Amino acid sequence: MDPYSSSSSSSGLSPQLSTEDFMDQVKVQLAQAYAEEFLETVRAKCFDKCITKPGSSLSGSESSCVSRCVERYIEATGIISKALFRSSS
Amino acid sequence: MDPSKMNSAELQQFLNEEKQKAMVNEMVAKLTNVCWDKCITGTPGSKFSSSETTCLTNCAQRYLDMSMIIMKRFQSMH
Numbered sequence: 026m027d028p029y030s031s032s033s034s035s036s037g038l039s040p041q042l043s044t045e046d047f048m049d050q051v052k053v054q055l056a057q058a059y060a061e062e063f064l065e066t067v068r069a070k071c072f073d074k075c076i077t078k079p080g081s082s083l084s085g086s087e088s089s090c091v092s093r094c095v096e097r098y099i100e101a102t103g104i105i106s107k108a109l110f111r112s113s114s
Numbered sequence: 115m116d117p118s119k120m121n122s123a124e125l126q127q128f129l130n131e132e133k134q135k136a137m138v139n140e141m142v143a144k145l146t147n148v149c150w151d152k153c154i155t156g157t158p159g160s161k162f163s164s165s166e167t168t169c170l171t172n173c174a175q176r177y178l179d180m181s182m183i184i185m186k187r188f189q190s191m192h
Contacts, residue, residue, distance in 0.1 A: 098150065109145070
């Protein structure tokens with residue numbers, strides 16, 4: 026008997042999709058959703074910080090501010106994560 | 115282990131674990147968003163100052179403390 030058909034009927038998945046494939050898809054889609062949300066937040070934050078008076082083009086100082094801002098936001102995410110899980114008293 | 119032999123209980127456990135991870139990520143993202151606004155007041159530099167780093171750490175931990183107070187307050191309402 027085909028092992029996939031029994032597993033898919035017990036887990037209620039479509040016959041073409043193995044459990045392993047399904048779990049991979051869940052992980053990929055969650056990671057994509059997280060990345061999209063993160064990018065959107067960084068865009069909003071760094072636009073606020075660095076493009077204070079939008080001109081006819083992006084200036085050099087604005088672009089370098091954006092680069093630093095993105096790096097700092099990633100760093101801030103790490104600091105917050107550590108603060109939450111290091112001493113959750 | 116042959117993944118195709120996983121039963122629905124194991125699948126359920128996998129989904130619960132992923133849900134937990136997603137909630138943790140969500141919490142970190144939310145707090146970073148809030149604490150960034152509170153602590154990073156100037157233009158982002160090439161390094162965080164020590165006061166910015168401390169502020170971010172305190173901000174996250176105090177948010178947790180506050181959450182506990184609010185939760186207790188609401189629990190005592192009925």
